[in-house]
Amino acid sequence: MRRVMLGVGVFVAVTAIAQTGVGAGQTAPQGATAPAGDAAAGKLHYTFGNTSCTNCHGVEGQGAFGPALAGGRLTFERFRAYVRNPLARMPAYPESELTDQEIADMVAYFATIPAGAKPLAWRTPLPEGAPRGQQLAISIVGCAQCHGATFETPRHGAAEVSGDFDWFKRQVYDHTNAMREHWAQIDRSLQPLTPLPSGPPGRNRIRMGNYSPSRLPEATLKEMWAWMNDIGLYLPVLRGRITPAEPTPAARAYTVEVINTAVKGKGITTEGITVQVALPAGVTLVSATGNGYQGVHHSEEAKADVAAWKIPSLVAGDRQVFTVTLSAPASTLKGTMTWAKPAVKADGEIEFALAGPGGRGGRGGV
Ligand code: HEC
Ligand code: HEC
Structure with a gap:
């Protein structure tokens, strides 16, 4: 019940802010012309590229945990504004991880896909009787749509550096910087794939955006942290x-x-x-x-x-x-x-x- 109510709360907040058009601190260029988008390139960025948008929005933008993106409903300005400064459960993606040009390409791609396809099932479904921390991770905040039902990768990351709550918090609120600093400490010769200088093997972008403490309060993160500790925080590396x-x-x-x-x-x-x-x-x-x-x-x-x-x-x-x-x-x-x-x-x-x-x-x- 609590879960349902929280979900509703989030959507009330979305609607309220969405009606004013622009979120606080939004940096949409006023009157800037949208770059010309290339649908084929957009398909690549969205589907196979350096992003994990598909985990929540479906492989063809048909929607899953997140809403459908297919159908050309969103203009470049709206799409960009949301990606840079989302209002609720989605993390924010800065220009360093997803450029304006790539966004324009995605918008062009979604305009080529008809709307109305059936949304996909969530990538990570909520197990029966999930404890509160897992409910937060899977269905309320949504991190587990990327990280899986037991948060294997964040637990693994914590083990790499004996991370504490401050490490975790920074990985969530300032992820795009914290993650690069984390990777810089990793000895690539011990890793399975050929390394890239500033990213994980095989890609050079960061896939998880930054969460804002005003939308994802520290108290909520602490609940997820307690749950991770309960499963066993450090998954051996x-x-x-x-x-x-x-x-x-x-x-x-x-x-x-x-x-x-x-x-x-x-x-x-x-x-x-x-x-x-x-x-x-x-x-x-x-x-x-x-x-x-x-x-x-x-x-x-x-x-x-x-x-x-x-x-x-x-x-x-x-x-x-x-x-x-x-x-x-x-x-x-x-x-x-x-x-x-x-x-x-x-x-x-x-x-x-x-x-x-x-x-x-x-x-x-x-
Ligand atoms: C954790 C799941 C998740 C991920 C990953 C994610 N989104 Fe979202 N997205 C959502 C949800 C949920 C919403 C609906 C509003 C909300 O709760 O933030 C949303 C809303 C949007 C919207 C606004 C849709 C509308 O109708 O106004 C756009 C645009 C968008 N996402 C694009 C992207 C792109 C591009 C990526 C990858 C760079 C991405 N999203 C990654 C969950 C996600
Ligand atoms: C779009 C998918 C996605 C979402 C949503 C997401 N993450 Fe991540 N997260 C990743 C990926 C991929 C990495 C590895 C580096 C990167 O971002 O490319 C990562 C890295 C991390 C790390 C650093 C340790 C490591 O290497 O795994 C922590 C901690 C973490 N995420 C926690 C969270 C929490 C908590 C949330 C929800 C508030 C969340 N993530 C939401 C995809 C995601």
Whole structure:
């Protein structure tokens, strides 16, 4: 009930402010001419580009958690005003992450799609009996439409730097600066993909906008923070990687690396790590090396024989390297990691696999 009422409150606020036309602090250019938009480019920015608008507005702007954008209802000025200074649940996107030209392109794209398509289901639905913090995240504020029902990535980000509430708050209110500062501390050589200098691998923009404290009060953020702490704030920043130790396709020897990719001297230590590599059907283990090797046993869960290792603790920036030699080359090889501390109530297993050509071979980003 509380949720429904809050939702209504938000929409009352939207209507009230929307009627005055312009929100406080809005910087829409007065009388500026809209850049000519290119619909094909707009489709790229919206669908495949550096944005995550589709998480809330649907892959073709048909609407989901957010309203429909298709149909050419919004002028460039209205569209831009909303993106730069949204009135309720959406974060604000500054020019650095979405340019006026890109906005004009999106407007041109939405004008090419007829209105009236059925809105999509929410990307992250609200589970039955969700606690208050999760309700905030999924349905009231909406962060989880991007971050998923258990906030895996923010918990992971917190672990990278042992983030506290002040870290969290800055990531929400001043995200586009805080995130770049966060990334600057990350050791890219430990990450799964080839790095870009100022952004995550594969893109150079920030996908989450900035929330305004006047629309998303700190007290609400504190409730979400308490919920994240309850699930287990720090999701270990372990990365597993399997690479052939001899030339493929004949490789029978593989290297298994387990890396704590958190920021050295700052991020969390993970304790009581169990690493398992499943042996493909019909393949046996010839030999294995590495500290903490436990031998091979049958795992019901993996439905396979698994080679296992135990790592007492792995501090931020450290790695452990193991090897396995098999009786025959493996086309796929999969591993899992679980850990004892920090304890978590969700997302308690990390999977990794043999890196194919250009493959990620480990956990990825958001
Ligand atoms: C967290 C979900 C979310 C994300 C991500 C999001 N939006 Fe929104 N958007 C909304 C919601 C919800 C509304 C309705 C008003 C409100 O609650 O802010 C909205 C409203 C809008 C509006 C105004 C629509 C109208 O009819 O007046 C525009 C334009 C818009 N969004 C564009 C975008 C673009 C472009 C992006 C990506 C850069 C984006 N949105 C990302 C949730 C989101
Ligand atoms: C448009 C999708 C989207 C929405 C909505 C969103 N985030 Fe994010 N968030 C991201 C992405 C993507 C990143 C990684 C960097 C970036 O912004 O590109 C991120 C990063 C973060 C981080 C930094 C740690 C990390 O690397 O994950 C925190 C903390 C965070 N978000 C919390 C929140 C909270 C709290 C909300 C709601 C108030 C929210 N986010 C809403 C997409 C989103």
